[in-house]
Amino acid sequence: MSDYTPTPLILDTTVLHELARGEVGTISLIQGYDAAGQPMVVSVLAITSTLMEARDEEAADAMHGLATMEHVTVAPLKGAEQAEDLALMVVTAGLDVTEAHTAAIADASLCPILTFDADRWQGPSRLLEAGLFTIEIADPDELGEGP
Template identity: 70%
Template sequence: MVVSALAITSTLIEASSEEAVDAMHGLATMEHVMVAPIWDAEQAENLALVAAATGLDVCEAHTASIADVSACPILTFDAARWNEASRSLDNHLFTIEIADKVFLGA
């Protein structure tokens, strides 16, 4: 799984708790998780182009940029939101929507 460093930053700003800090550090240290930074000016330019084309904020645009170049799906609670942004890009973004399920089994 690839996680945007800016998505982690955004999560920490919004959650602002020790639990969120621990969760993000734990996520980043998992064996099959790679945290994707912005390496150079070319990636920064691509990020700017995606943000301008989609109207996403910079943190969200970083996630879209990573998904676009790596062909990874975006794990989200709101696939429709990402599908709307995807219309502005050359390549369609793939999403996996997480839905709350209540088990009422016997």
């Protein structure tokens, strides 16, 4: 038996927004990752932002469904120390609080951000000591059902 554990993917708001819209290719991709045992992490603030933007029951159902997947972890914001780290990320990387939380998770874990728009992470990445790694989804319909 192998001890290999895949590197977690950090889902950004571009992915969450597609899930909230019910985009079938993105849903299939994330379900495929989950079925294959691919760990995924999503910021609680990214979920909040997605729900604030969508403001409908379908989006809420999508976010609840995502959060209950076996290999998805919702990363909370815990305590004053994490709040301080988040504030530092906002100031250092010039991101809004939601994206800064996603970046902070990726930065702390050295895990890649799964996104539909890798360019949006290039500027903030250059401002961080370790940088950020991204994996850009070009077209989820072409990717099939995950790894």
